[in-house]
Amino acid sequence: MPAQLIDGVALSKKLRGEIAARAASLTEKGHQPGLAVIIVGDDPASHVYVRNKVKACEDAGFYSLKEEYPADLSEAALLERIAALNNDPAIHGILVQMPLPKHINPHKVIEAISTKKDVDGYSVLSAGELMTGLDGFRPCTPYGCMKLIESTGVDLRGKHAVVIGRSNTVGKPMALLLLQANATVTICHSATPDIGVYTRQADVVVAATGRRNTLTADMVKPGAIVIDVGINRNDEGKLCGDVDFDGIKEVASHITPVPGGVGPMTITMLLMNTVEAAERVAQQA
Numbered sequence: 001m002p003a004q005l006i007d008g009v010a011l012s013k014k015l016r017g018e019i020a021a022r023a024a025s026l027t028e029k030g031h032q033p034g035l036a037v038i039i040v041g042d043d044p045a046s047h048v049y050v051r052n053k054v055k056a057c058e059d060a061g062f063y064s065l066k067e068e069y070p071a072d073l074s075e076a077a078l079l080e081r082i083a084a085l086n087n088d089p090a091i092h093g094i095l096v097q098m099p100l101p102k103h104i105n106p107h108k109v110i111e112a113i114s115t116k117k118d119v120d121g122y123s124v125l126s127a128g129e130l131m132t133g134l135d136g137f138r139p140c141t142p143y144g145c146m147k148l149i150e151s152t153g154v155d156l157r158g159k160h161a162v163v164i165g166r167s168n169t170v171g172k173p174m175a176l177l178l179l180q181a182n183a184t185v186t187i188c189h190s191a192t193p194d195i196g197v198y199t200r201q202a203d204v205v206v207a208a209t210g211r212r213n214t215l216t217a218d219m220v221k222p223g224a225i226v227i228d229v230g231i232n233r234n235d236e237g238k239l240c241g242d243v244d245f246d247g248i249k250e251v252a253s254h255i256t257p258v259p260g261g262v263g264p265m266t267i268t269m270l271l272m273n274t275v276e277a278a279e280r281v282a283q284q285a
């Protein structure tokens, strides 16, 4: 029996409706949520993502500020812009689109963003809050993956979850969120000799390697939930994920498509973190 599709567009639509209602109520009280997105350089894919983020903000009733800079912007100038946005009361969230040009140190840039406005959840403090179970902003992609898993109605307690990939933005925070939901968690990565040994025992697999066909049907336990974080292009230039969707959909119980799975949810959780940031400010006013 083929797997059920986990529809990230439909779930996003539902959540964005709830976010828009929270934004409207904040706006009424004079605290319209505001997100600043900074993009440096002219990477076409990055510009597409940023355009989608700005549009999502506007659709949710946020104030949206997009700042575009040429690739030769100095690190000092970027840090200065972040300092100004940290002090701007109309802005509740600051996102600096990655990757940055090579002459700019991304760690320095991320740490310059006020923790109260770190809606990407990329800073060392946000990472520490996640690790220790404190309130803070969760990185949007793994946070969105958790919502997609929750939407299946399957309780993670005691389940075996396997994360493939160990990046600071996806794999590592993903593993911590699954652990917080009481799953038994395994992290596989490029030095794992045989990933299938682990994934064949998994009730949930999250693939986040940035490589096509990281996960194939023979590596999946029948009835597993498969979440595909990858955004790759196949030989025909078509968007595809890290998993062999056509093969795995015959084995898994639930699977996310690419596009239309994790991608839209990443943007939705960015909106969620930003509305949350604005609510925290409003509560203190």
Ligand SMILES: Nc1nc(=O)c2c([nH]1)NC[C@@H]1CN(c3ccc(C(=O)N[C@@H](CCC(=O)O)C(=O)O)cc3)C=[N+]21
Residues within 6 Å of the ligand: 048, 049, 052, 095, 096, 097, 098, 099, 120, 140, 231, 239, 258, 259, 260, 261, 262, 263, 264, 266, 267
């Ligand atoms: N500071 C920072 N924060 C980020 O969150 C961040 C970043 N830098 N740099 C790049 C990655 C990538 N990312 C995506 C967001 C949405 C889609 C998305 O909406 N994807 C659509 C398809 C889009 C298309 O057609 O290309 C989908 O999967 O359905 C994809 C990728 C956020 N990132």
Ligand SMILES: [Mg+2]
Residues within 6 Å of the ligand: 164, 165, 166, 167, 189, 190, 209
């Ligand atoms: Mg890896």
